[in-house]
Amino acid sequence: MALFLIAQIAGRPVAIESSQVESVVDIGSIIPVPRAERQVRGLAALRSRVVTVIDTRAALGLEAAEVDAGRAIITIVEGHYYAILVDALDDVAPFDLTPLSAGILLDKGWLKVGRGIVERDGEPILAIALDGLIPGALALAA
Amino acid sequence: MDDLLQEFIAETRETLEALSGEIVAWESAPDDRDRLDAIFRFVHTVKGSCGFLDLPRLARLSHAAEDVLAAVRSGERAPDTRLVNAVLAIVDRIGEIVEAIDAGHALDDSGEDLLIAALDTGAEMAAPQAVSAPRSPSRSVRLNVDLLDRMMSGMSDMVLARNELARRVRDGGADPVVEAALERLSLTVAEMRDTVTRTRMQKIDALFSALPRMVRDTATELGKSVTLHIEGSDVELDREMIEMMRDPLVHIIRNSIDHGIEAPALRRALGKRENGWLNVAARQSGNQIVIEISDDGQGVDTDRLVAKVANAGLRSDAQLRSMSEQAKLDLIFEPGLSTKDMATAISGRGVGMDVVRANVEQIGGRIELHNAPGKGLRISIHVPLTLSIMSTIGVGVRDQRFAISRQVIEEIVRVGGDMIRIDRIGDTLSATVRDRRMPLIDLGDLLGFGPRSPVMLAIVSASGGSYALAVDSVLDHEELVIKPAAPAIMATGVYAGQTLPDSGLPMLMLDCAGIAHVAGLVFGREAMVEEIEAEAVVPGVQALLFDDLDGVRRVLPLSVIDRVEPVSASAIRFSAGRLRLSVEGGIIPLVALGEWAPQSTVSVVRLRDGSVEIGYAIGEAIDIVELPETVVPAHDAGPIAGVVAIDGDQIEVIDLHWLFASHADAGTVSDAPLCLFDGPETAWMTTFLKPVLEGAGYRVATMLRPGETPRVVVRMSDDPTGSAATVPVVRLRRDADGDDGSIFRYDRPALLAAVARSTGGR
Structure with a gap:
């Protein structure tokens, strides 16, 4: 059993393995980065550190939200700090990660990040890998 | 050099400590390649540093040991006990010498030859030596970089906390006592920050x-x-x-x-x-x-x-x-x-x-x-660059700020000022700053804010050329710690990194070479060469077009203009019988053809002719123009030499000769050969030839004073023969082609040679 953080992204619950999570913060002012891809929402200051804020909905190829998400999960990918915007944070609890059931096909954006399923009180929740949301990181590794 | 020596001592000491384990291990297993390499690297580094620091004894020892170890590495020699002992004896000796250098006492060098000889094949076993030298207390501390990193990030947090506290105190209506305490805190924090920053940074x-x-x-x-x-x-x-x-x-x-x-x-x-x-x-x-x-x-x-x-x-x-x-x-x-x-x-x-x-x-x-x-x-x-501190200039585009490295900025100019033109060549923007034309990139447009007419231009040099970067505002100068941004941000190609300035809001630093690349600017070496050649064949004389104080539009040849600068009206005085301007190095005569007093600042053109300097107060500089060849001479001698037609306008040409003759403080050198300009083209000659001839050491006049005889007369070839027939005459013609003994008036070398011949081979 691993510890998972249950969060809401685009109105759906997702599970994030705690080893990927550095911290959970409220994001203040975001400075935009002109010319960057749409997923890069901008830069924000996190104490003395500059973090790159990822617009999770854009990264998943979804429509923009009406209200900006103010909470974020901080994760470190290849030495860089990223803030992944989430709508809300529900819970932290240990779960068993199980593979996606056969025949379930994730649509495009979720396909990149989906890693399996955890079950909370009978409700299946998609477990995601945050680095799949980071633009450029995968391309760089390839 | 002392620093380097201290560093060398500390480093060698540290490596020796780390190496002691390796040495023992090597002793028990001489075939162990990793141990051998570690010891080899040590003596190699010592050898390198010794050459650097001029320590011949250490160099000799380490070189000898390195030779033997290299032979072992290449398989030429087997690492037997004797060889291991000999090498270890040398390593010990290096340690002793280093301690002796640090303590500043002399160490007998007898026995070093023996140590080196012991490395040879078939040599006697070296006697193991006891390490005996006393160790002096070290005055420097070697710190782990992680510790410095933590100190640095803690420092940044402290600055941000200070900023927030200051904001709260300000908002909450400040008690002077609290404010004073906060002030003291700010000073301390700033000082600490400098110190902490310095611990990491060093000039190369x-x-x-x-x-x-x-x-x-x-x-x-x-x-x-x-x-x-x-x-x-x-x-x-x-x-x-x-x-x-x-x-x-x-x-x-x-x-x-x-x-x-x-x-x-x-x-x-x-x-x-x-x-x-x-x-x-x-x-x-x-x-x-x-x-x-x-x-x-x-x-x-x-x-x-x-x-x-x-x-x-x-x-x-x-x-x-x-x-x-x-x-x-x-x-x-x-x-x-x-x-x-x-x-x-x-x-x-x-x-x-x-x-x-x-x-x-x-x-x-x-x-x-x-x-x-x-x-x-x-x-x-x-x-x-990871943790480089950089000197940057902040620029504003709409309501966002960016940093530009100060190193790449040549100058910053405001559009709408004296000498800046912005044109569209085809669909491409170009800026002409004084006489330089260069491509212009609208930063706001490039970054997707949409185009806007430029306000400020930062002239930056990148990839072998210069271009003007249009920004909305130029803010302040700041020393910033620039860190690389995330790959997705760097992929845009226009940023060099990110930083967190004192404002607490992240800021991006622009990569000017990248911007040029993204905007499609190409500067080639060939392009630069062409530019130079093109300049060389243009014979035209450039002149500054300006509105004078009396509202008349006039021109001044650019060659005598040192610079144009705004001066405070208080620096201008009517003293000792004439108008004078205080400048950084003293007082120079000032010419003003109109009222300057009502203005608080006056633009002054600084004219320089050899060592003589004159200020000329103007209203506003308009443009750089090419001076037409035809100058219609003025009726009377005075500040105006004549009139030229520029774009259909009649523009008065300032008579530089008159200006310098009647205003310059220093007398001209009287023993220089006198060269007389004669004929109706005198005005042209005065504007064009006078600086050339005076630069070559002649005195030039358009009118003889009583008792003066010119050494040479210069006139146009089609002028009727004038008075002074006994004096050699240099005749000039208007066309490049022609062979009537005259000289093409723009052929500078030929002209100077002819004048020199006529005045007696100067």
């Missing part, structure tokens, strides 16, 4: 300062002579990087002098200057620091390199044959390889380059070779 000069001595010594030892040039000593680099760069740099320079630069006799035979040329330069390029070492030696002989690799059996023949030239060149980084057949005390046996590359790659850098066989080798080391 720390690395470069020892080079001249090292180059000289190395070259002398090899019987070569080398001229060293150093550029960019004030580039700042993370202290850790500097440490890591030291060994690679020393290796490369030694290699350059030893293998690259040829012996003087050979250089002479090759038609090169006897003195070899070695250039070491540091500069910042985007988010990297580039250190370039170039020499004009023989370069790398890749064929020999390939043969060497083949002989050593490091690569198969087939593999080598299929390699590109660059790949062959990169074989120089192959471990255990030397292109020089004889190992010398200087560069060892090729251990250098593989270690160099490993060191550079360890700090996330890369190394590039640019080889020109027979002509030289250029090695560029690119290291990341």
Whole structure:
């Protein structure tokens, strides 16, 4: 059993393995980065550190939200700090990660990040890998 | 140098401590390659540093030990107990000498020959020596960089907390006592920040300062002579990087002098200057620091390199044959390889380059070779900027701020001022600043804010050319810690990194070379050459078009204008019978053809003719124009020489001759040969020829004073013969072609030669 953080992204619950999570913060002012891809929402200051804020909905190829998400999960990918915007944070609890059931096909954006399923009180929740949301990181590794 | 010595002592001490375990392990297992390598690296490093620091005894010991260890590494000698003992005795001795240097007491050097002799095959067993020298207390502390990093980030947090506190205090209506306390806190925090920052940063000069001595010594030892040039000593680099760069740099320079630069006799035979040329330069390029070492030696002989690799059996023949030239060149980084057949005390046996590359790659850098066989080798080391402090200028675009490295900014000008034009050539924007035309990039447009007419221009140099970057505002100057941004941000190609300034809001630093690239600007070397040639063939005389104080539009030839600057009206006084202007270096005469008093600042054109300087107050500078050849002379002598037609307007031409003759303080040199301008074209001559002739040491007049005889008369060839027939005459013609004994009036050398002939061969 691993510890998972249950969060809401685009109105759906997702599970994030705690080893990927550095911290959970409220994001203040975001400075935009002109010319960057749409997923890069901008830069924000996190104490003395500059973090790159990822617009999770854009990264998943979804429509923009009406209200900006103010909470974020901080994760470190290849030495860089990223803030992944989430709508809300529900819970932290240990779960068993199980593979996606056969025949379930994730649509495009979720396909990149989906890693399996955890079950909370009978409700299946998609477990995601945050680095799949980071633009450029995968391309760089390839 | 003392710093370097202290560092060397501390480093050697530390390595020795770390090595003591290795030494014991090697003693029990002499065949252990890793241990052998560790000890080899130690003596090799000591040898390198000794050459650097001029410590001949240590150099001799370490060189001897290195030789033996190299033989063991190559399999020529077996590491028996005797050899191990002899090497260990030398390592111990190195430790003793280092302690002695630190404590400042002398150490008897008897026995060192014995130690070295003990390394030879068949030598007696060296007697183990007891380490006895007393250790002096160290005055410096070596810190772990992680600790410095934590200190740095803690410091930044502290600054942000201070800022927030200040904001709260301000908002909440301040109690003066609290404010004073906060003020004191701010000062302390600022000071601490400087100190903490300094602990990490160092000018690259720390690395470069020892080079001249090292180059000289190395070259002398090899019987070569080398001229060293150093550029960019004030580039700042993370202290850790500097440490890591030291060994690679020393290796490369030694290699350059030893293998690259040829012996003087050979250089002479090759038609090169006897003195070899070695250039070491540091500069910042985007988010990297580039250190370039170039020499004009023989370069790398890749064929020999390939043969060497083949002989050593490091690569198969087939593999080598299929390699590109660059790949062959990169074989120089192959471990255990030397292109020089004889190992010398200087560069060892090729251990250098593989270690160099490993060191550079360890700090996330890369190394590039640019080889020109027979002509030289250029090695560029690119290291990341990670924790570089940079001097930046903040610029604003709409409501966002960006930082630009100060290094790349040539100047900043406001549009709408005196001499800036913005044009559209086709669909491309161009800016003309004074007489320079350059491409213009609208930063707001490039960053997707949409175009807007430019307000401020930052003229930046990038990739071999300059361009104007239009921004909305130029804010302040700040020293910032720039860190690399996330890959997705760097991928845009326009940013060099990100930073967190005191405002607490993240800021992006622009990469000016990247912006030029993204905007599609191409500066080639050819383009620059063309530009120069084009300038050379334009014969036109440039002049400054301006509105004078009395509202009349006039021109002044550009060649006499030193600069145009705004001065405070209070610097202008009517004193000692005339108008004078206080300038930084004293007082110069000022000419004003109108009212200057109502204005608080006045634009003054500083005119310079030789050592004589005059100020000319103007209303506003308009443009740079080409002066038409036809000047209609004025009726009376005075400040106006005549009138020219520019774009259909009648523009008055200032009579520089009159200006200087009637206003200059210093008298002209009276014993210079007098040259008289004669005929109706005098005004043209005065404007055009006077500076030329005066520059060549003549006195020029348009009218003779009583008792004066000119040494030469200059007039146009089609003028009727005038008065002074006894004086030699130089005749000028308007067309380039023609052969009636006259001289084309723009043929400067011929003109000067003719005048010189006429005045008696000056």
